[in-house]
Amino acid sequence: MNPGKSPRVRFAPSPTGYLHVGGARTALFNWLFARRFGGTFILRIEDTDFERSSEAMVEGILEGMRWIGLDWDEGPFFQSRRLDLYTQTAERLIAGGHAYYCFCTKEELEQRRAEATAAGRPPMYDRRCRKIARETAAQRRSAGEPCAVRFAVPEGGSTGFDDAVFGRVEFSNAEIEDFVLLRSDGIPTYHLSVVADDLDMELTHIIRGADHISNTPKQVLQYAALGAEMPVFAHVPLILGPDKTRLSKRHGATSVIAYKDMGIVPEAFRNFLALLGWSPGTAHKDREIFSSDELKQLFSLDGISKSNAVFDNDKLAWFNTEYIRAYSSDKLLPLVEEEWRRAEFHPARPHDEILSLIDLLKPRARNLKDFGGPFRAYFGDDFEYDPAAVTKFLKDAAVRALLVELAERYYTAAEFTEASTEQVLRGFAEEKGVKAGALINGARVALTGQAVAPSLFAVMTALGRERVVRRLRDTGGIPGDV
RNA sequence: GGCGCCAUGGUGUAAUUGGUUAACACGUCGCCCUCUCAAGGCGAAGAGUUCGGGUUCGAUCCCCGAUGGCGCUACCA
Incomplete structure (x- = not known):
């Protein structure tokens, strides 16, 4: 790590869905890392895909983060409101000869791609617009011809980076196509906006899902072209469903809030998530239960494992009962009350009796739902016989x-x-x-x-x-x- | 298909980083306790570290290959 420089990290979800467990864990790791090393945790919303992004999803993501107790120091920043930065960055790249205007239309590209695939050739962009003279391109552009901006990937050589969890990762430049930076409507693609923002926000470490490994070289290339210092990359293995395929709705709940609705205690969820793909190491190998403070003290990048992890509901349920049992009744009460509100149950017992009832029942509780279901008869007369x-x-x-x-x-x-x-x-x-x-x-x-x-x-x-x-x-x- | 990454019991992780009877937790099973069910206590099964080659006196650990899984392969992020 860069000594003398306190780390700046970010969680950068795109609001095209609710906060899912994979994203939540990425956020958690970033947060833990920032807290551990006295750094800054930034929240950035990557909403440059206007088609799929929505404000409701933004709220859903914030709700999920609050639920697991992740607070951010800066943001939320919205990329949709920072478009100037991206066009400026693109212009710098063009000026430096690292990017060029591309007049190919989406339809043309699709057709060529289909042809290439059919002919058994790799469906990469053929770089034809790269050959257009700069003046010609400028003319066509000012004449109103729509165009995108593409990055000019070096012809030979390779591009790599030292990943904090995977080690050295290298890609041949021949495998990297001249990717689009700015779409023809002027909206940046992910490739451009991440580096522009990561640079602008002075991030020191990029901790994100391993699904980004393959496009990291595209970012590395931009850092180099902009003469910027590279952050440390740390890719975190993915979370899979029980059948070892990528976690999806098929496997049940994928949204973090669904676990709240299922009666999971947030601290239990957080604890469970922290140990998925990360381990505090030998010194603590016999422990599973870690408070938030302990995690903040123990977390480090080198405890992150390289292989994907399977999300195990049984283990989560175990964490949940451990936390419920360990909670004092007054700590448990607000959670139980929320469950009651949800179940439209109104306990007919005085406050102190409710507390002692919770104490009586919690050794047998596995889930907050128990208090609104099986345990109803203790708190009022409105209950059913199983x-x-x-x-x-x-x-x-x-x-x-x-x-x-x-x-x-x-x-x-x-x-x-x-x-x-x-x-x-x-x-x-x-x-x-x-x-x-x-x-x-x-x-x-x-x-x-x-x-x-x-x-x-x-x-x-x-x-x-x-x-x-x-x-x-x-x-x-x-x-x-x- | 191409490129990249990964590989320890069913699951999550350990293994002083080449020397252990391969450890812990979840789950599973059995017994004890007992007014039910959990919990708890005790115990068991379950991996010789995906497979095959190497290097070495010695490989979970290093190298090569295979296999499998995952990821990327968009004017999505």
């Missing part, structure tokens, strides 16, 4: 009848504590000659609607005597097979 749970533990009419009878024991009991409720139930079971377990399991379903719950007597005291009695009395009316 049919599978009913068939499992309440299909016996005798058990149901006993539970109704048991309700009266609790109604008249002197006290209602964890110990006393257990004592009452076990005594009752013995008296009736049934196994306590049968009653306990049945009561669990009657009280919570679920077959899964914390210890029954903890549940009872958490619910309170009034609810327990009422729900047990209603046991007979619970729908399901008897």
